[in-house]
Amino acid sequence: MKTILLAWRWATAKHAVAPLAAVVALGWSAVAFAAGFPLAVSTIGAGSAAVAQCDPDGFTISYTTSAGNVTQATVGGIKEPTCAGGSLQLALTDSTGASIGGGGPATVPAMADPGTLTVALSPRPYAGAVAGYRVVIMGP
Amino acid sequence: MRRRAITLAFLAALAAGSTRAFAASLGSLSTAALTSFAAASTVPTSSCSSNPTQDTWIDAAHTATSHATSTTLQVASGNKPTYALVQHTPCAVANARIVSATLQLHLGTAPSSPRTYVVLPITTSWGETVTWKTAPTISAVQSASAVTGANGSWLSWSLTGDVQSIVNGAANNGWAIEDNGSGIFTGTLDSREGSNPPVLAITYYP
Numbered sequence: 001m002k003t004i005l006l007a008w009r010w011a012t013a014k015h016a017v018a019p020l021a022a023v024v025a026l027g028w029s030a031v032a033f034a035a036g037f038p039l040a041v042s043t044i045g046a047g048s049a050a051v052a053q054c055d056p057d058g059f060t061i062s063y064t065t066s067a068g069n070v071t072q073a074t075v076g077g078i079k080e081p082t083c084a085g086g087s088l089q090l091a092l093t094d095s096t097g098a099s100i101g102g103g104g105p106a107t108v109p110a111m112a113d114p115g116t117l118t119v120a121l122s123p124r125p126y127a128g129a130v131a132g133y134r135v136v137i138m139g140p
Numbered sequence: 141m142r143r144r145a146i147t148l149a150f151l152a153a154l155a156a157g158s159t160r161a162f163a164a165s166l167g168s169l170s171t172a173a174l175t176s177f178a179a180a181s182t183v184p185t186s187s188c189s190s191n192p193t194q195d196t197w198i199d200a201a202h203t204a205t206s207h208a209t210s211t212t213l214q215v216a217s218g219n220k221p222t223y224a225l226v227q228h229t230p231c232a233v234a235n236a237r238i239v240s241a242t243l244q245l246h247l248g249t250a251p252s253s254p255r256t257y258v259v260l261p262i263t264t265s266w267g268e269t270v271t272w273k274t275a276p277t278i279s280a281v282q283s284a285s286a287v288t289g290a291n292g293s294w295l296s297w298s299l300t301g302d303v304q305s306i307v308n309g310a311a312n313n314g315w316a317i318e319d320n321g322s323g324i325f326t327g328t329l330d331s332r333e334g335s336n337p338p339v340l341a342i343t344y345y346p
Contacts (some may be wrong), residue, residue, distance in 0.1 A: 019196040053175040068237020070183060083175070093178075118343045127183035127345040128239065137175040 015121040054086055055079035059135050061090075073103060075135055080113035085140035090119050093132040101125035108137065158300040185239055192332045194268040194314075195226040203272035211334040212248060215257060223278070225262065225270065227314025232307050234277055236344040241303035242296050243284075243315065246336035249293035251324045251325035254281035258282040258320060259297045262313040278316045288327055294336075295329070303342060311324040 060076040073090055103119030121122035144319040182251055197213045207213075213224035227243075232238060245258060261283060266276035284297035299315070306312040319325060330336040 028228040053174040054173050055175050055177075058177045058179065061179075061181055065183060065234040065346050076183075086173070086175070127237065130181065130183050132178060132180045134176070136177075137173075139173055 004036075012029070018103050019100060027094070046065045053138065054083035054137055061128065061133050063136075066124075067124045069125055070101060070121055070130060071124050072118055072120045074116050074118040076114065078115040078117060078137075080111055080115045081106045082114070083137055083140065084110040084138040087139055088117055088119070089136045091122075091134045092125055092130050093134065094122065094125075094129050095131040097132070099134075100129055105138075108140075149309075160337075175193050182233055183318040183345065185343050186232075187341070187343045189339050190228050191337045191339060192228050192233045192314075195224070195331050195338060196268050196270060197222050197224045197331075198259050198270060198272045198275050200272050202336075205284070206269045206271050208268040209257075209333060210257075211331055213245070213331045214326060214328050214330040215319050216324070216326040217255065217319040219323050221318065222326075223275075223322075224268065224317040224329055225314060226317070227262070227266075227312070228310070228337050229337075230303050230340065230342060231304050232303070232344040235308055235311075236346050238300050238307065239343040239345065240298065241300045241340065241342045242337045243299050244294050244296050244341060245317070246330040246334070246338075247288055247291065247293050247295055247327060248330050248334070248336075249326075249328040250288050250293070251319070253323075253325060253326040254284050255288045255319050255325050255327065256323055257288060257295060257298045257317050257327075258285045259299065259315045259317055261302060262316055265313055275306045276313060283315065299340075303340070307344075 009048050015123060016124060055078060055081070057077070062074045062076065063070050063076075064072045070092065073092070075088065086108045087105040088108050088124060091099040092101040094100045101123050102119045103121045106117060108117055110114065158303075190247060195213060196207050197210065197215070199207070199214070199222045200247055214222045214227070215224050216222040224245075226243070230241070259282060261279045261281075262276050263279050264276040270276065283302050286295045286297050288295065302315075317325070318328070330338070
């Protein structure tokens with residue numbers, strides 16, 4: 001604000017300096033604006049990312065095991081065609097919420113609604129350790 | 141005054157323009173969709189149970205007598221003991237991860253006092269017509285134990301480790317049930333020919 005007032009006083013004192021002062025003031029204000037940018041981005045960015053979902057009502061999951069370990073999982077309830085073309089990633093979590101196995105990324109194909117997608121897991125966690133899962137679809 | 145007004149108007153216009161440009165740049169951030177979902181979930185177990193493929197009891201007092209078709213399995217302590225022998229084929233798939241495996245036998249006639257019945261692995265093969273003389277080798281290390289209850293109750297032994305070994309490929313010769321306590325006591329369990337045959341119940345992850 002001081003910068004703007006200073007520029008204004010210069011402009012009234014010397015007409016020829018006014019345009020230059022205005023440009024300088026604008027530059028400074030832009031710098032000041034940029035300094036506040038991270039706060040504005042975190043607020044606005046979080047809002048827009050949460051809203052833009054291809055499937056807002058969640059997914060189902062089923063498991064395939066071998067020797068007591070989960071070898072693959074099938075994610076169901078994928079909304080089509082809104083999720084087709086998105087990149088799906090799956091994480092299986094233990095009772096603490098830590099990831100103990102994952103699958104993907106795998107591209108969600110175009111299919112009938114609701115769709116399913118099976119992903120192989122690596123590593124293959126012990127079935128008894130699985131307590132939850134997280135599905136993320138980026139895009140489309 | 142006029143110049144002052146023009147200058148202020150110029151600055152205001154620049155500020156408004158930069159705000160619109162900034163808003164436009166933010167708009168481009170929201171074009172990529174991100175769907176995230178998390179939920180609790182467990183992998184369902186499988187369960188199954190089976191009756192013995194063979195069972196009998198052997199008697200130290202009658203060393204050549206077979207009880208292959210008996211409807212009961214006698215367990216007695218003392219210097220002339222009797223042992224029950226049972227063998228199941230575990231119903232879990234090969235290499236399954238065993239969550240629990242429980243051997244259950246119905247106690248038709250309870251001993252006069254509570255007794256501890258121990259289950260021990262049989263380490264050599266045998267047939268149902270086996271006698272005390274032809275008895276298989278029985279491990280000296282017990283797998284589990286259970287205390288007898290009243291007539292008609294069920295005895296249960298946890299054999300998770302043994303069954304895990306079997307589904308992983310170890311030899312399966314069944315188990316012997318013995319009363320190795322002091323004194324002379326006798327109880328009878330239902331055999332596979334009886335009305336409440338032995339059960340090996342297994343919960344596992346395939």
